[in-house]
Amino acid sequence: xxxxxxxxxxxxxxxxxxxxxxxxxxxxxxxxxxxxxxxxxxxxxxxxxxxxxxxxxxxxxxxxxxxxxxxxxxxxxxxxxxxxxxxxxxxxxxxxxxxxxxxxxxxxxxxxxxxxxxxxxxxxxxxxxxxxxxxxxxxxxxxxxxxxxxxxxxxxxxxxxxxxxxxxxxxxxxxxxxxxxxxxxxxxxxxxxxxxxxxxxxxxxxxxxxxxxxxxxxxxxxxxxxxxxxxxxxxxxxxxxxxxxxxxxxxxxxxxxxxxxxxxxxxxxxxxxxxxxxxxxxxxxxxxxxxxxxxxxxxxxxxxxxxxxxxxxxxxxxxxxxxxxxxxxxxxxxxxxxxxxxxxxxxxxxxxxxxxxxxxxx
Ligand code: PMP
Numbered sequence: 001x002x003x004x005x006x007x008x009x010x011x012x013x014x015x016x017x018x019x020x021x022x023x024x025x026x027x028x029x030x031x032x033x034x035x036x037x038x039x040x041x042x043x044x045x046x047x048x049x050x051x052x053x054x055x056x057x058x059x060x061x062x063x064x065x066x067x068x069x070x071x072x073x074x075x076x077x078x079x080x081x082x083x084x085x086x087x088x089x090x091x092x093x094x095x096x097x098x099x100x101x102x103x104x105x106x107x108x109x110x111x112x113x114x115x116x117x118x119x120x121x122x123x124x125x126x127x128x129x130x131x132x133x134x135x136x137x138x139x140x141x142x143x144x145x146x147x148x149x150x151x152x153x154x155x156x157x158x159x160x161x162x163x164x165x166x167x168x169x170x171x172x173x174x175x176x177x178x179x180x181x182x183x184x185x186x187x188x189x190x191x192x193x194x195x196x197x198x199x200x201x202x203x204x205x206x207x208x209x210x211x212x213x214x215x216x217x218x219x220x221x222x223x224x225x226x227x228x229x230x231x232x233x234x235x236x237x238x239x240x241x242x243x244x245x246x247x248x249x250x251x252x253x254x255x256x257x258x259x260x261x262x263x264x265x266x267x268x269x270x271x272x273x274x275x276x277x278x279x280x281x282x283x284x285x286x287x288x289x290x291x292x293x294x295x296x297x298x299x300x301x302x303x304x305x306x307x308x309x310x311x312x313x314x315x316x317x318x319x320x321x322x323x324x325x326x327x328x329x330x331x332x333x334x335x336x337x338x339x340x341x342x343x344x345x346x347x348x349x350x351x352x353x354x355x356x357x358x359x360x361x362x
Contacts, residue, residue: 004103004125011115015327026325032352033327034343037161037191037302039224041276041346043259044269047225050262051255061254068252071261072232076204082234084243087251089190089218089231092243093155094120096214096233099242100184101126101152108146109155110138112163112334114188117155126152136296136304137165140175147183154179157188159195162331162341164298169201176210184239186214190231191300193222193270194277199299204234211236214243221301222273223263228256277301280344287354291361302343304331307361311337320360326353 014035021028069080086092093116101107103125109117111133121128129146131139137160147154156175159166172187179185187203203215214235220226230252233243263269284303288295295305307317314337318330321340329341342353 002125004122008119008122009333011119012333014329015322017327020322020325020327024323024325031325031327032345032349034302034345034349034353035327035329035341036226037221037300037343038226039221039273039301040280040344040349041224041269041273043224043227044263044266046262046266046269047223047259050258051228054254054258057254059254061250061252061257063249065252065257068257068261071264072234075264076234078204078207078234079237081237082207082240084233084235084240084247085252085257086216086231086233086247088220088229089188089216089233090116091229091247091251092214092216092231092233093117093186093188094123095243095247096153096184096186096216097121097124097126098246099239105150105152106148107153107155108143108151110143110157110160112136112160112336113138113155114157114161115334120155121153133163135165136163138167140167140171144175144178147180151183154183154185155188156185157190159191159299161190161300162302162329162334162336163296163304164300164302165296166195166199166299168199169203172201172203173206176206176213179212181212184212184214185210186216188216190216190218191221192217194274194301195299196278207234207236211238214239219260219263222270222277223260223266224269224273225256225259225263228253228259230256230260276346277344280347280350283347283350284342284344284354287357291358302341304336304339304341306339307357308338313338314340317357317360321353321356324356324359326356328353 017031065085069083097120106127107121108129131143131146218231314330
């Protein structure tokens, strides 16, 4: 195979509960997993019911997601021709790299940004132009300056993962205005539903203005459907048409489609999830302040906290937490070996995590 495939470092996900139970001799039921930015409420009941109503998993799903696209059309006021459904929003990110970047061309993204950007870039044999972070977030001026003649794609995560940083909408649009029109900008908004009312901005309205903009959204976070794998991209037909040509014909299964339609309409669940998240974030940051721990202010459903000064700190504290049945995410692979990322859970889960962290740090 190509050298650029052999050079890829595999994606490191959150450790599964069953594996941690086995490895550390713990009771699965007592393990708390705050490692993958999932919704601690799990799936909405509305989605569970909709899934149960899917008559026959023996038939292929609707490969074009007619009903789900209709629900998205209703929600966002965009034509169905502007929507691409993905097997998780990761699928959308990867499709963008495959559709717009040739081997040897370049892709711009930020240091400390989402791990799938390097993967998608390397998988097509492209060159990564990784832009130094500013205050753990995107430095948009530096990203503009990093663009080269052969740059074809830019990834921006807003809010960013794993740092939780947020770029105000005006700054994102000012950036879009300056990016040359032949470069596709993927605006990855997996966590957008967690933004406060003051932070919210209307990126979908920008799609009509910028033919090179692809907004990517996930149903894994606030909608609680991570296990079903579903996300979507919104862009003008010029982009969408290409993504749809190269995606797998049945990339989103029938259960996920049914659940997504119900979840999109379940505004109560979304509001409840966002409120719970805001309270859990306060719970964690109050504890970090008391413990004298530095953290990056987060606009997502997770928080990055510094657990030591030496390069082994993140891995060491992660292991000490695992032994206590708490799964978080070490972020050494992101170039942040002194930090861990904690997903915000239920109040009781957060309490257990904070207590375990105190023990891990003595
Ligand atoms: N983008 C960002 C910034 C993320 O953090 C994640 C989830 N880790 C994703 C995209 C992908 O999520 P999914 O494929 O589950 O939609």
